[in-house]
Amino acid sequence: MHFILHKSEIAKQSSIQITGSKSESNRLLLLQALYPELNLENISNSDDSSLMTKALSSNSEVVDIHHAGTAMRFLTAYFSIQEGREVTLTGSHRMKERPIKILVDALKELGADISYVGNEGYPPIKIKGKKLPKNKVSLKANVSSQYISALLLIASKLENGLVLTLEGEITSVPYIKMTLSLLDEMGIESYFEGNTISVKPNTQNLTPKTLTVESDWSSASYYFSIVALSDIGVEITLSAYKENSLQGDSALIEIYKNFGVETFASNNKIVLKKVANNNTPKSFNLVNAPDIAQTIAVTCFALGISCDLTGLHTLKIKETDRLVALKTEIEKLGGKVDITNESLHLYASSSIKSGVSIATYHDHRMAMAFAPLALITNLVIEEAMVVSKSYPTYWEDLASLGFKITK
Incomplete structure (x- = not known):
């Protein structure tokens, strides 16, 4: 089933409960x-x-x-x-x-x-x-x-x-x-x-x-991306999270500071808040958190900034070859991407095509990583229910933030 995501604006403050890791x-x-x-x-x-x-x-x-x-x-x-x-x-x-x-x-x-x-x-x-x-x-x-x-x-x-x-x-x-x-x-x-x-x-x-079980940090990554693409002052509260997490993807806290997103933790919750615009080129080694590579690449593309992502050798053997899939779909949208067996380079681009249909390759993370682009433009997510692999209520949760989604 394909979902149409219409250009959306989210609420200034909202809360999401994310399922266990x-x-x-x-x-x-x-x-x-x-x-x-x-x-x-x-x-x-x-x-x-x-x-x-x-x-x-x-x-x-x-x-x-x-x-x-x-x-x-x-x-x-x-x-x-x-x-x-x-x-x-x-x-x-x-x-x-x-x-x-x-x-x-x-x-x-x-x-x-x-x-x-x-x-x-x-x-x-x-x-x-x-x-x-x-x-x-x-x-x-x-x-x-x-x-x-x-x-x-x-x-x-x-x-x-x-x-x-x-x-x-x-x-x-x-x-x-x-x-x-x-x-x-x-x-x-x-x-x-x-x-x-x-x-x-x-x-x-x-x-x-x-x-x-602590809630899933990989699932939290899409909200970091959403806050990074939002106006200064927007905040999203996520639960249930530990401040000293066992999950490698909790590296999101430090990574998204580079996008002007601050994270505040209390009572098993984290609050993500957009505090500044930071559109300088980015460079991250994701060897300890490869599952958030798609999220970060799409964030950078949406902001029109270049990025170098390394440490991605395991992405070749995931649900799909995620490096090839990222390159293909970002280039459909008007971007330019170079990949090797373990890295991705995204060139800065000034515009994003509207109404593009994003293929998901039976990969839940492709669907979820590209969805935040709806804050910038209209797009279609193909086979959108692939998200059930890790996050079955993803689309309902996005709708609760203010995303306009039709099936």
Whole structure:
């Protein structure tokens, strides 16, 4: 379904409640499956987390996780230790093009029984759950943090725990630290020193406890963009957020200061306020927060300023090749973009075409990142409900701010 976004103006002050973080929810759902004494609140209402919940409670021999990349990685590890169970893990056409070999090789090194159903190195995979006796494995440090987190999440259930060595420069530290912090909150011991992460085995039941999932910072990024494109004095209050967040995308606070957006935190809420216009060229290394690259690129394009974004090597293997998609859609609107395998350069432009139809490539972040342009011009978002992957109420929330949207 295509949505037409008419040129809009938003209220001076507004509030939005954002669902729990998809990243935290998916980690905690897997940990809850391993430790049923864990109770969870504010779980994400995203498609990905719903698919994760369904897969973890499924008794089927075939588990289909559709487009949910995080679920594919985490469940590969989870099913590999479910003794006596055989599962074929599959997904969408795009999922079958997304590599899984690095994780499978690491699990096999620990003793897992995993084989490929189709193409070597890619889903679908057949997993025969068993006890994993070994506890030492190495991975290249610049791989997706989801491979690393998948291993850390099951580590305490391995009879000898896990010692994971990361070779080279580690690129996704915030997501690794998020996983370790959640283990710590549950009472599972871990150590992260230099390039070695170790997790102690846990044979006891844990003390029953309730954990509240922090709201999603990636979802907050679109409101940072909206405030950056608004008049001085406009403010949006978002909840529920922690001042010292585990999520790498909380880097938004510092990044958007460069666009004249200040963030004030109190009582598990943050207030975003436009305090100045700052239209100087921008340059950011997003190696620790690649999911906000689309938001930042569109903000800069809307403001008519150039930007250099680096550290984006993981965007090639997301729901779509996000660098190519960004270049294609921004250039439709009249911009000019150069990309490499890990960077994007946007040239300053003085005008934006009206009424352009933005393709979303089955990628929720393409739809959400381009929507703030409606503060500048009319546009169409194709397949707009792709947002349900991470933020099902996105369009209703934008409408509550004053965005004019017709279906």
